[in-house]
Amino acid sequence: GxxxxxxxxxxxxxxxxxxxxxxxxxxxxxxxxxxxxxxxxxxxxxxxxxxxxxxxxxxxxxxxxxxxxxxxxxxxxxxxxxxxxxxxxFVDWESFSNHTIICGWNRKAEIIVREFKAAGKSEGIPIIVIAEFDNEPNFIAPDLKSRIQFLKDDFTKVTALEKAGISRAETCIILCDKTHGRSDQDADARTILAALTAEKLNPNVYTCAELLNREYGSHLDMGHVNDYIVSQEQSGFLLAQAALNRGLMGVFSELLTYERGNQFYRITITTEWVGKTFLDLFIHIKQNHNAILIAVSQPQGKFEINPERYIFQEKDNLIVIATREIKL
Known part of the structure; x- marks a missing residue:
């Protein structure tokens, strides 16, 4: 005109x-x-x-x-x-499967993504982060951004979890969300709601949640949530151990990260070791793989840590300390 x-x-x-x-x-x-x-x-x-x-x-x-x-x-x-x-x-959310979903965002989320990368988990499969933020967050390590797909939404909503593919996901990690001035109680309530919703939508997804108050852990137990941690409590335990056993934090720092040295690995026992003792396998793993057997995870979810006597059963899982993943 x-x-x-x-x-x-x-x-x-x-x-x-x-x-x-x-x-x-x-x-x-x-x-x-x-x-x-x-x-x-x-x-x-x-x-x-x-x-x-x-x-x-x-x-x-x-x-x-x-x-x-x-x-x-x-x-x-x-x-x-x-x-x-x-x-x-534009993201084809339907294309994701066997992926990891992280609900909420803070510095712990970046650590989790970095550990997944160091461990070689979900290689080539982006990690979906559901969180409410105005702009995508800044990264200490910018190379991690390529492994993340952000979904701006409230992770307590069923529609948000379904859009992120919770029905096809392998793992769901729910972080404490204290944004927008939320109190500790509100943050734990949102964590519990999201964890129970995820388990309801996909009972096979491995759900791990972060709580601020252990008293609310019973709600997660009743909802069959696989794991949860009480972040402030765990920090207190580490500080107490550092004070009681000087220099121990160096050991924890190495064992709790995949970026260097030795780490914890979970492996499945083979049929040839069913019926044999903890000591037999302890010696075998040390001699053949230079790894240390420290615990047994039973199918019921119970752990036997450094047992004096234990006979292995089918479907037992082993917890070992090693520099790399091993196979029996």
């Missing part, structure tokens, strides 16, 4: 000022082509006006050339940028 108005104005105005004393502008057609040529060429074509009014009209038409071109370029650029951004934001 602006283009047409400029051509119409230029065609009529140039005739008004130049029609009586300039032989180059004697008809509306000549004025029309003057406006069109000047508009697109950026200079008065086919002839320059001789009067002051005609020159002002010519300058105006040439100025509109710059203005209309800038508007056109800006509009096209904005459209293309928006199109590219929308394509980048």
């Amino acid at each position: 602006l283009l047409l108005l400029t051509i119409m104005f230029g065609s009529v105005a140039i005739l008004v000022f130049e029609g009586s004393n300039n032989p180059n502008f004697t008809s509306l057609e000549e004025g029309f082509w003057f406006s069109v040529y000047s508009l697109f060429a950026g200079e008065p074509i086919p002839a320059s006006p001789s009067s002051l009014g005609g020159k002002i009209v010519g300058v105006f038409v040439m100025f509109m050339n710059v203005t209309i071109f800038a508007m056109f370029t800006g509009t096209v650029s904005a459209f293309m940028v928006d199109r590219i951004r929308r394509e980048d934001d």
